[in-house]
């Protein structure tokens with residue numbers, strides 16, 4: 001591993017898998033018999049999405065992705081969201097569940113909820129595997145949430161630092177400077 005960084009496991013792959021199975025059961029119950037569209041937010045949600053869809057049992061499920069980015073200063077996002085890849089799916093009358101890796105300020109999802117509601121969806125809810133409520137700048141509350149985590153920068157399970165470390169199976173706190181720093 002790169003000596004400039006060290007990794008402290010916060011949530012193990014096994015704990016993540018157990019939580020995803022739990023969320024899958026709850027979502028199966030809540031979305032049974034509904035026309036449902038899961039909208040994954042790239043790139044961070046790609047692993048959570050692929051695990052979750054295999055733990056739900058829904059007859060009429062559509063899976064799609066959006067890519068967004070937000071202009072902000074430093075590590076904080078802002079309300080200025082840019083849609084880099086939009087949906088092709090027709091959402092009218094369908095129940096949309098946004099699948100996110102982590103909610104931090106809440107700015108991205110506050111914008112996306114409004115944006116998707118305007119496309120005549122029957123409902124728009126939010127499912128995130130991770131939540132950092134201490135950093136919230138909006139009143140966004142996820143409808144489904146895996147874990148509440150402290151205000152630390154985490155990588156793995158799809159989350160990156162400068163596009164790296166998404167592939168780590170455990171969710172880890174990233175320490176800059178490595179072990180000897």
Ligand code: IMP
Pocket residue numbers: 044070076077078100101102103104105106107108109152153154155159160161
């Ligand atoms: P926000 O809720 O609009 O502030 O932004 C959420 C996005 O910021 C997430 O989708 C992640 O891409 C990114 N993000 C926030 N916290 C972390 C972290 O600890 N590690 C990696 N990415 C993060």
Ligand code: MG
Pocket residue numbers: 041042043044045101
């Ligand atoms: Mg992201």
